[in-house]
Amino acid sequence: MAANRGVVYLGPGKVDVQSIDAPKMENPAGKKINHGVILKVVSTNICGSDQHMVRGRTTAPKGLVLGHEITGEIIEKGSDVEYLNVGDLVTVPFNVACGRCRTCRDQLTGVCLNVNPGRAGGAYGYVDMGGWVGGQAEYVMVPYADFNLIKFPDKAQAMSKIRDLTMLSDILPTGFHGAVNAGVGVGSIVYVAGAGPVGLAAAASAQILGAAVVMIGDMQAERLQHAKKVGFEPIVLSKSNKLEELIAAVVGKPEVDAAIDCVGFEARAHGANGEEAPATVLNSLMAISRAGGKLGIPGLYVTEDPGSKDEAAQHGNLRMRFGLGWAKSLSFHTGQTPVLKYNRQLMQAILHDRLPIAKIVNATVISLDDAPQGYQDFDKGAAKKFVLDPHGELRKAS
Amino acid sequence: MAANRGVVYLGPGKVDVQSIDAPKMENPAGKKINHGVILKVVSTNICGSDQHMVRGRTTAPKGLVLGHEITGEIIEKGSDVEYLNVGDLVTVPFNVACGRCRTCRDQLTGVCLNVNPGRAGGAYGYVDMGGWVGGQAEYVMVPYADFNLIKFPDKAQAMSKIRDLTMLSDILPTGFHGAVNAGVGVGSIVYVAGAGPVGLAAAASAQILGAAVVMIGDMQAERLQHAKKVGFEPIVLSKSNKLEELIAAVVGKPEVDAAIDCVGFEARAHGANGEEAPATVLNSLMAISRAGGKLGIPGLYVTEDPGSKDEAAQHGNLRMRFGLGWAKSLSFHTGQTPVLKYNRQLMQAILHDRLPIAKIVNATVISLDDAPQGYQDFDKGAAKKFVLDPHGELRKAS
């Protein structure tokens, strides 16, 4: 492990695979740690939130190593790691969490108080998330390993389902968190905004939670076709700017039990050629939610959006139809998903063949070197979830 | 009961006490019902949300009989009322609820699906809430009586605490709902925005829920003095437009465990001479809430606010700093309080001398005829909660 290579952000629209430092057993402040492990990265996915950086919509610095969706094999461990061993295959939550602060003790690992001096919450390879090196690389260091990692019980079995299990690091728990927060349960009528990978994961989550009907809306035809193919009701947003009518056409009334925003701040107005309109999704979900309902909002909203055309939105201000939400007694549930709250149970569902998430999000394995192409294709809206395979092990496994 | 008198809205800034129809056993559509009771009103309070109408900030029609905070004695009952009797003294939730629809069965009586053809949720004497006649009157009809009403177990005991018990119809459960939704528990550091009656009720609720520190902020000196007198930490909003700093000055850091918005859409910017700025309170609460926190929002936000200076706000649109809330993983809990979810337990707390709410909100008994003066004084910000006494029974009881 003398050498390491990773996907590096080089400025708006540009990423490249370059030589990077080998991971060290130290935190971003340079302090030596004993609670970390070094992983050989077995799989690592490109995420929609990486795109926000790559599109230049954030203040991400050039040179940042990307990647927060990581699955890997332990090749080295610190002296304080007691319950994991070299050779274990593990899933890594995208949140870096200490397991020792008030919020971690409360299972709110998305807002750990210790891993990011700038604010609550840390992540690998992400701007303003604490400076932890990303994992779209051959090797990566994971701190607080006993707390953060979950070991797959049987390595061979896990490798046979690795395209599914790789989704445990982020999008599957993120979609699930959205569904749980929206109050999805057995028999629910559900609408998911956004048919990208997180949207599909939310739809799959609604399904396994027992939903009666799962609709999923998007502007893009290719994504909707894929959503339909894997069993969800597509809602073609380009057809109308009245989401209520599109919903009513499917379920007979303009109302759902549970609504999930898997789009976030780069939302576009509905109807043909919709312009960017950051509050569109939220406002449309208020319109279709039943009285007393809950909105699950895993889609990212940012504090600063310097690239927005809307001046208010540049400072994270949205024009929300909050009065409508209030009149319907809605609640709104936001924030980074605390992956550890859900990944064990979702792993069990995958291992017992109940959740074919790879197929649902159209997992597409590519080499680390093809990552730049993957970023481009994904940005164009390919109905695919790109999984990088730094050591060729996924291609070997299949 | 041939005659009846009540407080009638006559246009912006004008209310009067007039002769009104005697209550009938029928619903607003004119259908005869058997599940109602006629009450002799023992006490009925003026509410801050009545002010929204009287100030002309709503589309309330002239002639509307006001009043949704009602306590009374049953003087007549329909044939379907099985568990209440003539002579019972009862508390009336401000929500009209059928007890038979999906949301009522789920305890969400604030958004009953059957009592208001216009939208979910009904109330007495309120614009767009189903047309039920208000109770700032000598007599009033309450439908679905077995479901909606709670009888005080001992009439004499109840009359001796009637100034407290009269708060069960609205503001005490409303403040409590805000506190519960904000996640207030034993040991919490709490901030309540707004030192009017609902704010004080939220503060009292936080107190009985075990809060360690209860701060309450307002622009108005008289209200803050009263808040301090009854045991809460006053936060003088006119001093600074940085709520964080005011909070830090009390608890040593610019953060609270739980935050409650008891102001609503008529909020003003903080600092001296703040102008109306509908999202100010919400945005400031996001700033001070701890990561992973919850905002309880009993303060009213409206779908239409024709009287607003802000054009967006006229249609219920607010400029919310939602990105900040998202970054902190906050949740937002809105809507009319389902009073029935809380009033029994709050009644018990009052009857056993644990919750001196009358003193806390400065209950001030006046005659029905003095209601117009009460409206005026309250509008000027008097640190008082006006309780109307249509039959002189409160003044007799004390």
Add this chain to the structure above:
Amino acid sequence: MAANRGVVYLGPGKVDVQSIDAPKMENPAGKKINHGVILKVVSTNICGSDQHMVRGRTTAPKGLVLGHEITGEIIEKGSDVEYLNVGDLVTVPFNVACGRCRTCRDQLTGVCLNVNPGRAGGAYGYVDMGGWVGGQAEYVMVPYADFNLIKFPDKAQAMSKIRDLTMLSDILPTGFHGAVNAGVGVGSIVYVAGAGPVGLAAAASAQILGAAVVMIGDMQAERLQHAKKVGFEPIVLSKSNKLEELIAAVVGKPEVDAAIDCVGFEARAHGANGEEAPATVLNSLMAISRAGGKLGIPGLYVTEDPGSKDEAAQHGNLRMRFGLGWAKSLSFHTGQTPVLKYNRQLMQAILHDRLPIAKIVNATVISLDDAPQGYQDFDKGAAKKFVLDPHGELRKAS
């Protein structure tokens, strides 16, 4: 509707179909009511808890009309019934509930305080449950109809799924309540004790709640074969008196995430030729539950069991290994299921083809006149759920 016929209990081991009174709009105390409806019974099922009476294990009086699992069409309604109409096809929860007391308001309709003078909780056609006439009959009266009944949205669609929908009156919500109480969620490893209809319904509920593995144990081969056929892991209790070992043989360790007791007080010791041993199931579930787990206990335990061989059990006393449960921090969740808490969502799951409960419990339609034979076959352990079809409508529909 001048005439009526129903299944009548005639003493231990004896039931017969006889002429009975036409249903009246009055409660068991003889008081006239306006809130009831008369149903033409479309389907009504034989339940395991009926068997307790028929076996003579209770103090049920001769002449009692049996039946608490009822689906029917409204043919007459009282003047206070506002949201249902003649002609509506409705599902009837087995609990009689007033919808107006403290526990009903809290969704605990299984322990309604008003419908049974003897204790909390009422049911149709059941000893000590308030004296409401049973529904294994051609016609039956249902009180508090607006509160208790749920109308199927489309009658023709409902008739096409009536074998499934008939399970909404009791066993499906009962199994679901057990699963929910046991903490079953996505990815859970679940064990259900008892492969009768409630056990199968609990297993089906675990499945739709997202369980990873659903095991179901019984002494009886026919039931286990059926359980396997419909997709669950059979646990052959006659093979061993160590449930831990049987579980470990399936999932690799002697522990489950969630355990559900669908047997109740007539439990038998495990192993070949097990004698009746009322605490066996509870004790074995404590042994296999994970630390911190929850036991869902929909299986019936009685306050008095005059027919028991165990003297202590005659007074409802069990020899429970409570110390073991305490050491593992378990919780125990008992009682009649509040059907209304679940039946709407389960109906939606059935109507949208997500829950083929008829197939899972092996619904077997017979005529009203064949009820006595059904009771006998069921008592012998037939792997069937008998559905009575008093008017031949189910046979017509198929």
Add this chain to the structure above:
Amino acid sequence: MAANRGVVYLGPGKVDVQSIDAPKMENPAGKKINHGVILKVVSTNICGSDQHMVRGRTTAPKGLVLGHEITGEIIEKGSDVEYLNVGDLVTVPFNVACGRCRTCRDQLTGVCLNVNPGRAGGAYGYVDMGGWVGGQAEYVMVPYADFNLIKFPDKAQAMSKIRDLTMLSDILPTGFHGAVNAGVGVGSIVYVAGAGPVGLAAAASAQILGAAVVMIGDMQAERLQHAKKVGFEPIVLSKSNKLEELIAAVVGKPEVDAAIDCVGFEARAHGANGEEAPATVLNSLMAISRAGGKLGIPGLYVTEDPGSKDEAAQHGNLRMRFGLGWAKSLSFHTGQTPVLKYNRQLMQAILHDRLPIAKIVNATVISLDDAPQGYQDFDKGAAKKFVLDPHGELRKAS
């Protein structure tokens, strides 16, 4: 810290203060650890569950160093301890927990899976709880310190309330857990069985949770007098074997909203000269609980009780009137309290003068050398909670 002294169990009825080993940075298996701290013990309390051992009711080996209620100052820390420093004053939960297993991540630190090879759950100085050395000593080692410990924010302030804060290690959270599990909330009518320190802590917890009435029952006059003095309603169990009647005499009906068992397996039958009867408390709580209620059971029930006169009870079997509990839809909540779930918030309540727990449990400070006398007095039922003061710091502070 070369020398150390501690309270040592020497056989039934015998404890002594002896020289013991200085604490080492290693776990009971002898493995060196980096995540621990060595504490100078500032206060450490004698607990009722220590009495079970000292009375010879367990298999505790001679030579065991007692003590699991510990507050102390860090004098040494391992290299992996990142968020605590030498000099910090900390409260130690009685549970030893790793903070890294499934149950710890779920806040169920009472059943940690890693700290006790024999079963789930560890504690200091307790039989069968993992072999961690007890803290009724001058010095003690605490593992997984960042996870387990909570630092008092201000040392001087903390020393001024140290008699209260010392209750955070066990009895206050234990009583609180019982109250929370029993569903105590604002306005509840509560009964606590047992007026020892845990019972008083449960009563104090019910009070701060907003209970309307808090009754507490015991056989012993001195304890009841104390309970009355600190504000609770005493229930004199020696007066009657009908708890229902005693309850009705106070609140007018034989029923409570919430019931808490703070007695456990050494219960005695009610009435004068009651004999030991292990299920008495549980059965009496079922009798008085309202339908749909919850029983909080912090009182200890053991898997093996070799010293019991009842043969069944020797193996942890109780004769429970479970049928009655089932008929009332009760739930039963057992197990060791996960202290970390509650101690931060209770600390805040103490620091802000809302919970005078020292006064309520009658905290009585004695020297380490007086511990044997303290054990004797406590065993006789002294209405005191003994706090050991190994370094004379509490006596200095007052």
